[in-house]
Amino acid sequence: MGELFALIAAGVLSPGHPTVYVLADGPIALAALETRASVAKLALRP
Numbered sequence: 001m002g003e004l005f006a007l008i009a010a011g012v013l014s015p016g017h018p019t020v021y022v023l024a025d026g027p028i029a030l031a032a033l034e035t036r037a038s039v040a041k042l043a044l045r046p
Helices: 002-009 024-034
Strands: 019-022 040-045
Touching: 019 024, 024 040
Parallel strands: 019 040
Antiparallel strands: none
16 A cells, blocks of 8 residues: 555556446446446446
């Protein structure tokens, strides 16, 4: 973890930004998880 935090502090890595879906697109977000098509976190917006 220390090495990871050092890379973030040095600007080599940056925190990922979630892909945001509207709540009605929840099934699409679940499909992205099932097929591993998502790279970072997914969020549902109400």
